[in-house]
Amino acid sequence: MWTFSSKYCCSCGPPQRRISPLERRLACLRFFGITGRALVAPLTWLAVTLLKGTYYECAASEFASVDHYSVFDKVTSSKREELLAGFPCDRPSASSDMILVRDEVALLHRYQSQMLGWILITLATTAILVSCCLARCCSPLPILQHHYWTHHLENERELFEQAAExxxxxxxxxxxxxxxxxxxxxxxxxxxxxxxxxxxxxxxxxxxxxxxxxxxxxxxxxxxxxxxxxxxxxxxxxxxxx
Structure with missing residues (x-):
């Protein structure tokens, strides 16, 4: 991204140089390609975290709806928030009714977390597929020339680094x-x-x-x-x- 931005934003370049439409389209193609590759790692980490469900359970347990459980009828709102926040901590001193509620709430949160994880995976896969198709359709280069251009840039950078060293x-x-x-x-x-x-x-x-x-x-x-x-x-x- 630094090399890409320096090419078009560096003040050392010719001030009157005009960028052709072909260069703009290739620049947009490279920009979205770099952005997509950069998003792979955080999206993968987020999807794995949601499928596991531990972090979501810790974050959402305090806001769980437990009004239909009779064990919370005589519990104040502040005490209820404290009890709900402590559900993921697995306290052994809790009563049997509270343990039952805790297990049901934890199971519900794991279901919700896994559902969000699979939704994220589906949306990311669909977005990648659509982006790749649009990139190939909007690219000004045919497929063979695009491969040649990509390899040419990689070889140019590699040989330049060797020559510069x-x-x-x-x-x-x-x-x-x-x-x-x-x-x-x-x-x-x-x-x-x-x-x-x-x-x-x-x-x-x-x-x-x-x-x-x-x-x-x-x-x-x-x-x-x-x-x-x-x-x-x-x-x-x-x-x-x-």
């Missing part, structure tokens, strides 16, 4: 070599460089990623000071002789 590693290794004179993990270290106080101050300063007037974005806290060092300054390191 490799690129950042190479860039950081280059700047570390300019700062210290060697790359971590290198076996053949013949020259090291001692950073100056100005170097440490430069790399300790906060960096800004996308500056409006800059030709390149600065993604490293090692700073421009290290990148801009001349070759004469780099050659003034300490040579390590075997």
């Amino acid at each position: 490799e690129h950042s590693r190479l860039l950081i290794q280059q700047r570390l070599k300019q700062l210290f004179g060697f790359v971590p993990g290198s076996e053949d270290v013949t020259q090291i460089r001692i950073p100056s106080c100005q170097d440490w101050r430069e790399i300790s300063a906060p960096s800004v990623l996308c500056m409006e007037d800059a030709t390149q974005s600065l993604y490293s806290s090692l700073g421009e000071r290290v990148v801009g060092d001349s070759e004469e300054e780099k050659s003034g390191g300490i040579e390590l002789k075997p």
Whole structure:
């Protein structure tokens, strides 16, 4: 969802770019697909909870209708609420009549909870079926092109992450070599460089990623000071002789 919203809401994009109707339809298709997949986990948890009935029984026992039970005729309303709220706690000191009422109320609540659970499952299944059918009918792409487009986006994201990781590693290794004179993990270290106080101050300063007037974005806290060092300054390191 973050990638999807950044593509259409990012302020770094061209201000005059117009989104075509095809892009809007594909964006809506992806939005509803992401939303549907995100709702699977909470709906599943809610359905399982309702089918089990324990949470519903605890929540609804205080509001159960017990006016037709004679055991509650001489019980005040506040005491009745207290007794009903304690039904799920299974108190052993209750009378036999109260235990009978408690079991009947618990059984009724379990029936209601399971009924709500199956209704939720039916509605969710129907909604998913209708949504999938509408998505395929309203999609501007045929089925084979839709599959290709989906796999293309997945492969693009995966390869981009691999390339970005490799690129950042190479860039950081280059700047570390300019700062210290060697790359971590290198076996053949013949020259090291001692950073100056100005170097440490430069790399300790906060960096800004996308500056409006800059030709390149600065993604490293090692700073421009290290990148801009001349070759004469780099050659003034300490040579390590075997």
